[in-house]
Amino acid sequence: MLSEETVQEIRAALNRYPRPRSAVLDALRAVQRQYGYCHPEGIKEAAEIMGLDPNALQMLVTFYDMLYDHPVGEHILMPCKNIACFLRGSDQMIEYLSKKLGIKPGETTPDGTFTLQPMECLAACDLAPMMIADGAYHGPLTEERIDEILAKLAASPRYRGEPAPEGGASRV
DSSP states (O other), X not given: OOOHHHHHHHHHHHHHSSSGGGGHHHHHHHHHHHHSSOOHHHHHHHHHHHTOOHHHHHHHHHHOTTSOSSOOOSEEEEEBOSHHHHHTXXXXXXXXXXXXXXXXXXXXXXXXXXXXXXXXXXXXXXXXXXXXXXXXXXXXXXXXXXXXXXXXXXXSOOOOOOXXXXXXXXXX
16 A cells, blocks of 8 residues: 555646646655655556556556666665676676675675666766665775775665655765
8 A cells, every 4th residue: 555655746736737647756765765666556546646547557557667666675786787887897796796685687685785777878978887775876886985885875774766865866
């Protein structure tokens, strides 16, 4: 069941756009913030609020990489694997993350703390090799920098995909 806060967030998104379909991504992000992923019941409820077919919302969840149709870790690590980052060593950084966490790309640590989700271009070539972790941009990455980031994240509260601060994503 969607919380009152999530319902209000979906209604506010509906008021921002001329057509309900335009508010779908905002609604799905609200559902994901509440559950940690796009829970099927949350999708169904959001669709009812919006007057849309739940299947249309579910199709978008399977299309977008940053929407999850299954539980993921408390902290999402998205190292870039595109050409600029690759040329600066992102493959080694992804391998280091994988070994350090004991998981393969696309997996979640057994304790549910981290999900390693390599991504295509994250539009921060100036930080190559880089990654987004809990919405913040980090780079250039080194093994030492990764260790610092992981320690900081492990000590922080559960991330629920809160929107980036005013003015866009933070760069750390």
